Amino acid sequence: MIEVKQVNKVFNKVVAVKNVSFSAARGEIFGLLGPNGAGKTTTLRMIYGLCKPTQGELLVDDLNVANNTQQVQKRMGVLPDGGSLYTRLTARENIRYFGEMQGMSRAAMRSSIDKLSTILDMESIIDRRTAGFSQGERMKVKLARALVHNPDYVLLDEPTNGLDVLTTRAVRDLLANLKAEGKCVIFSSHLMHEVANLCDRVAIVAHGEVSIQGKLNEVMQSANTENFEDAFVHYAYARPEQHEA
Amino acid sequence: MLKLLNVIAKKEIIDALRDSKSLASALLMPMVTAIALFGSINLAVSLQTPSDSIKLPIAGSKNAQPLIERFAEAGIEVVPAPENPEQAIIDQQWDAVVIIPEDFADEFRQQKPAQIELLSDHSRTAAMSKIMKIRAVIEQWSAEIGALRLINRNVDPTIFRVVQVQNINVTSDQRVALKIIGGLPLVIMLTVFSVGIGMASDLAAGERERRSLESLLINPITPTTAFIGKALATFAVAFVISTIGIGLQLIAVNQAPLAELGIRLSMGFGTFILVILLVLPSLVLATAVQLFVSFIARSFKDAQAYNVLVVMIPMVPGMFLMFNSGASEFWQMLVPILGTSALLNDLLSGETPSLLFVLLAGLSAILAAVIFGLMGISFLKREKTILQ
Numbered sequence: 001m002i003e004v005k006q007v008n009k010v011f012n013k014v015v016a017v018k019n020v021s022f023s024a025a026r027g028e029i030f031g032l033l034g035p036n037g038a039g040k041t042t043t044l045r046m047i048y049g050l051c052k053p054t055q056g057e058l059l060v061d062d063l064n065v066a067n068n069t070q071q072v073q074k075r076m077g078v079l080p081d082g083g084s085l086y087t088r089l090t091a092r093e094n095i096r097y098f099g100e101m102q103g104m105s106r107a108a109m110r111s112s113i114d115k116l117s118t119i120l121d122m123e124s125i126i127d128r129r130t131a132g133f134s135q136g137e138r139m140k141v142k143l144a145r146a147l148v149h150n151p152d153y154v155l156l157d158e159p160t161n162g163l164d165v166l167t168t169r170a171v172r173d174l175l176a177n178l179k180a181e182g183k184c185v186i187f188s189s190h191l192m193h194e195v196a197n198l199c200d201r202v203a204i205v206a207h208g209e210v211s212i213q214g215k216l217n218e219v220m221q222s223a224n225t226e227n228f229e230d231a232f233v234h235y236a237y238a239r240p241e242q243h244e245a
Numbered sequence: 246m247l248k249l250l251n252v253i254a255k256k257e258i259i260d261a262l263r264d265s266k267s268l269a270s271a272l273l274m275p276m277v278t279a280i281a282l283f284g285s286i287n288l289a290v291s292l293q294t295p296s297d298s299i300k301l302p303i304a305g306s307k308n309a310q311p312l313i314e315r316f317a318e319a320g321i322e323v324v325p326a327p328e329n330p331e332q333a334i335i336d337q338q339w340d341a342v343v344i345i346p347e348d349f350a351d352e353f354r355q356q357k358p359a360q361i362e363l364l365s366d367h368s369r370t371a372a373m374s375k376i377m378k379i380r381a382v383i384e385q386w387s388a389e390i391g392a393l394r395l396i397n398r399n400v401d402p403t404i405f406r407v408v409q410v411q412n413i414n415v416t417s418d419q420r421v422a423l424k425i426i427g428g429l430p431l432v433i434m435l436t437v438f439s440v441g442i443g444m445a446s447d448l449a450a451g452e453r454e455r456r457s458l459e460s461l462l463i464n465p466i467t468p469t470t471a472f473i474g475k476a477l478a479t480f481a482v483a484f485v486i487s488t489i490g491i492g493l494q495l496i497a498v499n500q501a502p503l504a505e506l507g508i509r510l511s512m513g514f515g516t517f518i519l520v521i522l523l524v525l526p527s528l529v530l531a532t533a534v535q536l537f538v539s540f541i542a543r544s545f546k547d548a549q550a551y552n553v554l555v556v557m558i559p560m561v562p563g564m565f566l567m568f569n570s571g572a573s574e575f576w577q578m579l580v581p582i583l584g585t586s587a588l589l590n591d592l593l594s595g596e597t598p599s600l601l602f603v604l605l606a607g608l609s610a611i612l613a614a615v616i617f618g619l620m621g622i623s624f625l626k627r628e629k630t631i632l633q
Contacts, residue, residue, distance in 0.1 A: 048463055050631055070465040083460040088263040089256070100252040101464035129263075145460075 001025050002047060002153060002184060007056035009042050016042045018208040019056075024201075026152065029175060029185040031195045034205035035236050040188040041081045043205070044155050047186070048078045060153060074102065077151035079142055079159055087131035091122060091141045094130060095148050102149035109148065116144040119177070120170055136167040143171065147178075154178055156187040160194055172198060192229040204235040211235040249466050253474025254481065257448050261482050267443035271483075275436045275490020279497040282432060286501035291371075299375050302326040302333075305345035309353070309361075312345070312386055319382045330364050340372035341365040341379055356394060429498060430589035431563030434582065436490045437524050438531045438559050441483035442552040445532065448475050449539030450548030458631055468625035472536065476618065480532045487528060488521055495520070512593070519592055523603065526610035527559075527585045533614040534558070537621035540630065562586045573598070578605035581613040 002024045009017040017039040024030035032040050045051040046058055049069035058065040060072045085094050092113060099109040117126045120140040125133065130141060143159065156175075160168045175198055178185050189195055195202060196216060203213035212219055212235045216228060223231035262268065304326035306313050316323050327333040330342035344362040352359040361383065365376045392402035452458045461471060495512050535552050542548035562583035573587035584606030588598040624630055 045632065050459060050462060051628055070467070073463060073465040076463075078460075078463045080459050080463060082456045084455040084457050086256075086260055086457070088260050093256075093259070097252070097256045098464060101249060101466055103248070103465075142460075 001059075001061065002186065003059040004043065004047065005057050005059070007043070007046060007053045007058060009039075009046060009051065010054045015208055017046070017053075020203075020205070020208070020210050021056075022203045022210060022213050024184050024186050026184045027179060027182045028200040029179050029187065029198050031199035031202035032186055032188040032205065033195060033202055033232060033236065034188075038205040038236070039208040040205055041157055044078075044080075044157055044186070044188065048076055048080075048155055049073055074149075075151055076153045076155060077146040077149065078154075079146045079156040081157040083142065085130040085133070085138055085141055088129060090129050091126045091133075091137075091144075094141055095144045098145045099148040104149055112148050112150060113144070116147060119174055120144055121166075135162045136164050139163055140167065140170075143174070147174075152183055154183055154185045154187075156185065158189060159187055160189065160191060168194075192232050195232075196228040204232060206236050246470055249470050250474045250477060253466070253471060254478040257444075257475055257478030258481060260448070261444045261478065264443075264447065267447065268486075271440045271443050271486050272489065274439050275487065275493060278432045278436065279490070279493035282429065282494055283497035283501055285428075286498065290502050298322055299378065300324050301341065301343060301379060302330070302339055303343045303345060304330060305347065305349070308345040308347060308349040309359075312361075312383070315386045316379075316382060319378075321379065321382065334364055334366050337369075340369065340375050343379070343383075428567075429494065429593055430586055431559065431567065432494060433491055433520065433524060433589060434527065434559035434563055434586055435556060436487050436494070437483075437528050438556045440486040440490065441479050441528075441532055441535050442549060442556070444482055445479050445535035445539045446542070446545050446548035446552060448479065449536050450542040451545045453540070453542075453630070453633070454544045462631055468631075469622050472540075472618065472622045472625055476532050476536050479536060480529060483528055483532060484525075487524070491520055491524070492517060516592065520589065523585060523588055523592060523598075523606075526607040526614070527582060530581055530610045530614040530617070531555070533617040533621065537617045537624070540621055540624050543633075558582060559586065566590055573602060575602075575605075578602050579609055581606075581610040584609055 004020055004022050007017055007020045008015070020039070020043055022030070022032075032043065034040050042051060046053050047060070047065065049065050049072055052066050060075060063072055065072050085091075086097070089097070095113050095116070096109060099112065104112070113126070117123055120143060122137075122140050122144065125137055125140075130138065133141070139159070139162070143156075146156070147154065154175075159175075160171055163171065172194070175185055175187070179200075187198075199216060201213065201215050202219060203210050204219070205211070212222060214222070219235070220226060220228055220231045223234040225231050225234070299321045301316060301321050301323055302325060303313065303316075303323050306323055306325075313323055326342050326344070327338065330339075330344065333339045334342060342364045344364065346360060346362075349359045349361070363376070363380065363383070365372060367373075391405070395402040395405065452461065462468065466474075495517050499512050534555050538551045538555055539548040542551055559582050562580070563586055565583065566586050573584070573591050577587045578584035584602070588602060588606055591598045
């Protein structure tokens with residue numbers, strides 16, 4: 001269980017995240033939604049321990065992230081916003097590097113890379129150096145890198161950004177599989193149809209605050225609409241005001 | 246932690262070895278300096294060694310036959326002078342021309358100072374050794390004739406000598422040799438400080454610029470582990486390249502024709518190993534400084550620009566020692582780089598540096614490396630560094 005409890009984050013007097021609380025359990029896909037600059041990435045960064053909250057606490061399996069960063073990071077697979085691959089290494093070497101840092105054995109790593117390579121349809125590129133990879137190919141390698149150690153918690157910041165239809169479908173299937181395996185997935189996205197297809201529950205963040213959270217149909221009901229995108233626009237661009245669906 | 250350090254260092258080394266451009270440019274500098282050393286020693290030797298046979302055009306040689314004979318005894322071949330001696334020197338046909346005027350014989354007989362003109366171009370340093378030799382022969386002959394004249398007058402010629410300076414050279418041959426190849430210790434230190442620049446810039450500033458630092462630190466490794474792992478990789482690659490570079494530089498010096506100056510210079514495999522051991526702590530310091538500077542820089546380009554300034558660090562003690570040559574002193578050991586540079590001077594001069602000095606110089610460099618390492622780690626721990 002990931003628990004975010006009344007978390008604030010201030011950068012040089014700028015409030016990036018304000019009193020954010022939500023929780024995500026194993027076996028569910030939780031969508032963290034909001035317009036650009038709403039505070040999604042900062043919130044995710046606090047969950048995976050690269051950013052310390054100014055106030056509040058974040059717990060992963062009851063472990064306080066700020067005090068047990070490495071232990072928490074061992075349970076997490078993260079696809080951060082942006083970032084790049086090591087272009088002089090092959091796709092396999094990129095993935096293996098992260099697996100090794102997670103302390104995996106060679107055998108476990110080999111089978112995990114083979115499995116991910118099949119799921120993400122990367123067999124033809126797995127032993128190629130990543131310089132010159134297309135955006136979709138780079139995203140696949142980054143996803144595989146995040147998942148190689150079979151983490152219990154998966155945090156994905158805009159995982160389907162710039163992907164073609166087939167790759168998007170592969171990612172969608174992968175997330176559904178993760179959920180079926182009892183993993184907890186938190187992902188942020190701009191693409192509302194993705195969210196509507198995948199997420200069990202969502203939190204919509206606007207101006208650093210959670211404006212509403214709950215199940216998809218509850219959010220839509222609360223916004224008096226049957227279209228999730230309309231509900232998103234309603235809460236993401238409204239003035240900050242807490243709603244509970 | 247050891248396992249993680251190994252994982253990070255291994256990845257960085259593979260990454261660096263595949264960056265053929267950076268690797269080639271890192272190797273280029275020590276190779277070029279080795280060739281430059283070889284060339285400059287050859288040049289220095291050719292400037293200082295008078296050529297075997299000197300041909301000297303003399304106008305009016307019949308006017309001073311005994312002097313002409315003396316030139317022949319000294320191995321200087323007298324040839325007829327060109328028509329316009331001055332122009333011949335300007336045209337670089339001759340380095341020097343001697344003109345003995347018609348009245349030389351008369352003045353000589355009357356025991357007056359007889360004039361001889363020695364024409365040469367003082368701006369041509371390459372000709373100076375020849376001219377010195379010609380002048381020495383003339384002066385020697387003049388002194389001998391003068392002494393004979395005094396004996397004729399029953400005067401002891403030694404009375405004419407107020408002071409006799411005796412040149413006693415107390416330095417070893419090798420120190421004299423080092424004077425000639427004075428730049429070698431500095432070249433070695435410059436090699437140590439330059440070979441890691443490309444790699445340090447890439448794996449620190451490059452990582453920040455590509456925004457892959459965040460992805461790296463999402464893994465269960467601390468910034469300390471990341472920094473030390475990267476430092477180990479840089480050190481390992483820089484060590485191999487500087488070992489090759491220093492080896493080439495010593496070979497270049499060994500192959501240079503120093504023996505023509507009558508100087509014996511022994512820089513065998515033992516010296517090579519000792520030089521490498523001596524510069525190891527400085528290599529650790531160079532790595533720490535370069536990595537620190539590269540993490541502070543926002544881009545690969547900035548890091549390279551800053552690191553070029555880092556290369557200047559060993560220039561200061563190097564220059565100091567070039568103008569203050571002599572055996573190393575205790576206080577120098579307490580200043581990182583200066584101590585090692587001074588000990589390199591000693592070692593290459595054929596002296597065995599004291600173990601205490603070696604340890605102190607090493608310790609001061611390592612201490613400075615630790616300080617830079619800690620500053621680098623604390624910089625890497627800042628959220629701003631990781632997230633920007």
